[in-house]
Amino acid sequence: MSLLSVRNLVIDYAKTRALDGADLEVAQGETVGLVGESGSGKSTLGSAVGRLLSRAAQRTDGEVVVAGEPVFDLPPDRLRHLRKRHLGFVFQDPIASLDPTMRVGAQLRLVLGRGGDVGFHLARVRLDDPRVTRAYPHQLSGGMAQRVAIAMAMATSPELLVADEPTAALDSQVREEVSNMVFSLAADAGTSILWLSHDLPAVARRCDRVAVMYGGRVVESGPAREVLGRPAHPYTAALAGASPAAAAHGARLEPVPGRPPVLTGPAPGCAFAPRCPFAVERCEHERPEPVKVRDQHVLCHRAEELAERGVHGEPVVHPEVTA
Ligand SMILES: Nc1ncnc2c1ncn2[C@@H]1O[C@H](COP(=O)(O)OP(=O)(O)OP(=O)(O)O)[C@@H](O)[C@H]1O
Numbered sequence: 001m002s003l004l005s006v007r008n009l010v011i012d013y014a015k016t017r018a019l020d021g022a023d024l025e026v027a028q029g030e031t032v033g034l035v036g037e038s039g040s041g042k043s044t045l046g047s048a049v050g051r052l053l054s055r056a057a058q059r060t061d062g063e064v065v066v067a068g069e070p071v072f073d074l075p076p077d078r079l080r081h082l083r084k085r086h087l088g089f090v091f092q093d094p095i096a097s098l099d100p101t102m103r104v105g106a107q108l109r110l111v112l113g114r115g116g117d118v119g120f121h122l123a124r125v126r127l128d129d130p131r132v133t134r135a136y137p138h139q140l141s142g143g144m145a146q147r148v149a150i151a152m153a154m155a156t157s158p159e160l161l162v163a164d165e166p167t168a169a170l171d172s173q174v175r176e177e178v179s180n181m182v183f184s185l186a187a188d189a190g191t192s193i194l195w196l197s198h199d200l201p202a203v204a205r206r207c208d209r210v211a212v213m214y215g216g217r218v219v220e221s222g223p224a225r226e227v228l229g230r231p232a233h234p235y236t237a238a239l240a241g242a243s244p245a246a247a248a249h250g251a252r253l254e255p256v257p258g259r260p261p262v263l264t265g266p267a268p269g270c271a272f273a274p275r276c277p278f279a280v281e282r283c284e285h286e287r288p289e290p291v292k293v294r295d296q297h298v299l300c301h302r303a304e305e306l307a308e309r310g311v312h313g314e315p316v317v318h319p320e321v322t323a
């Protein structure tokens with residue numbers, strides 16, 4: 001059974017439809033990268049896991065189940081318990097996620113309870129200087145503040161950590177260090193990770209699986225290396241082609257032409273159709289249902305056909321032929 005199950009989730013912010021029937025599964029102990037262009041719905045999906053959406057958001061349809069609990073139908077005490085014991089969150093801006101009026105040590109103590117060892121948890125994120133314990137959040141660098149936020153999120157060894165671009169605001173050297181820290185703490189605790197990111201090469205390197213979002217839906221998911229190395233959805237192919245790592249390996253740097261949609265209601269067909277080089281008439285007015293291509297789940301009417309000839313149009317060489 002999945003630790004996290006998101007099924008046909010539809011979230012509206014007044015007139016904007018942020019999620020348009022998103023499906024996502026995260027298994028126990030698994031690390032899943034959630035990628036997609038800005039506005040594709042990553043943060044909305046990540047926040048929905050803990051029902052941490054802004055007040056403007058409304059769940060129009062679908063459900064989120066964490067460890068068997070239907071998140072949107074829980075009474076307040078059960079929801080609090082779920083957030084406190086089973087879930088951890090880290091966000092892009094660590095200073096904003098900490099309480100500006102409380103010293104770091106006091107905040108961590110609040111999470112840990114009476115018996116908790118503040119020093120131990122700070123040492124785990126390599127903040128062993130006692131001055132850090134006494135500091136207020138604004139006295140810390142961005143990297144240090146993010147490590148405090150990580151220590152707090154991981155202090156209860158949650159089953160699932162949702163990380164919404166926690167390294168995006170840090171400089172590149174600190175970024176690597178902080179990412180390493182999150183993945184190794186989670187591996188030690190058996191914590192699953194849902195890692196929201198724009199950084200495809202980093203996701204390919206670190207995550208077991210990847211889910212690609214477009215227009216408020218997960219349009220492709222599966223083993224990270226396979227999805228990004230041999231995409232089955234034309235959007236994934238375009239995105240992977242546009243990533244610098246692909247360029248470094250000799251592929252053409254191909255940004256996706258056109259703009260992503262801003263939906264105001266259900267997309268009548270495939271939201272990617274207007275930008276898709278493979279779109280046929282059906283794609284405009286019929287919503288794609290998930291199909292399985294190899295180990296990948298794909299929302300594309302032509303996925304099976306394209307799998308035969310390759311999304312880029314070149315013939316696919318079958319492994320048994322090359323072996
Ligand atoms: N609080 C809000 N009020 C109104 N609209 C919102 C709100 N939050 C998000 N949206 C809209 O919902 C859609 C999905 O946004 P979301 O932040 O989930 O995307 P994202 O993939 O996380 O983007 P980014 O990569 O820029 O963080 C966008 O059209 C966005 O403008």
Ligand code: NI
Pocket residue numbers: 042043044164
């Ligand atoms: Ni976001």
